[in-house]
C-alpha cells in the first residue's frame with residue numbers, strides 16, 4: 125500500500141513525524157528556491173512550520189523567494205477573527221519564513237463579493253501552478269475544505285462546511301466559526317507537482333484508514349490522493365497509523 129506513494133512513512137513520535145515533514149518541504153525549496161507552495165493551516169502543521177522557521181534561523185533553508193498561498197479560508201472571516209487562516213499564515217509562515225511580501229497571497233474571507241474572490245483566486249491558481257501542495261486531513265476525510273461529497277473535478281470555490289467540521293470547530297475547539305469556507309478544489313490539489321499529507325494522533329487513524337484502504341470516492345475526499353499516488357508523500361506518527369506497523373518506509 126505504501127509503495128503506491130512517492131514516500132510513505134510512519135514515524136515513532138509526533139516530533140519525528142513533524143521533523144520528517146519539515147525536512148521534505150525544505151528539500152523541495154532547496155532544489156527549487158522559487159517553488160510555489162500552497163500551505164495547509166491547522167494544528168498539525170504548527171510544529172512542522174516551527175521546525176522550518178528554526179532551520180531558516182540557522183541558515184539551513186531559504187524560503188525568501190518562494191511563493192506562498194493558503195488552501196482555504198472561512199467565510200465570512202476577518203483577519204482579526206481568532207480562527208482566520210490569513211492570520212495563521214502571517215504568523216506561522218509568511219513572517220517566520222521571511223517570504224518576500226509580494227510573493228505572499230491571501231484569500232479574502234472578508235469580501236462582500238465571494239464570486240469575485242473565487243474568480244480572482246482561480247486565476248492566481250492558474251498563473252502559479254503548485255510545485256507543492258501541503259495538506260492536513262480533517263473531519264470526514266476532508267482536504268482543504270473539500271468535505272465528503274466533493275467531486276474530484278472540483279475547483280476553488282465557496283462551500284458549506286459539514287456538520288462534522290462545524291462540530292469539531294465549535295464544540296471540540298470552542299471557536300465561533302462560520303459555516304462556509306473558500307477552498308482550493310480537489311482538481312486544483314491533484315494538479316500539484318508534489319503533494320504532502322501529514323497526520324498526527326489517534327483522532328486521525330480512522331480517517332487515514334479510509335484514505336489509504338477504503339474506496340477512492342467522494343465519501344472520503346483524501347482518498348482521491350491515491351489517483352496521483354506517485355506524487356504524494358505521507359508522514360504519520362504511530363498514533364495516526366491505521367495499520368499499526370512499527371516505523372517503516374516504502375519508497
Ligand code: GLP
Nearest residue numbers: 164166167168260261262268269
Ligand atoms: C481544517 C482545514 C484543513 C486542515 C484540516 C486539519 O479544517 N480546512 O486545511 O488541514 O482541517 O486540521 P488540523 O491539523 O487542525 O487537525
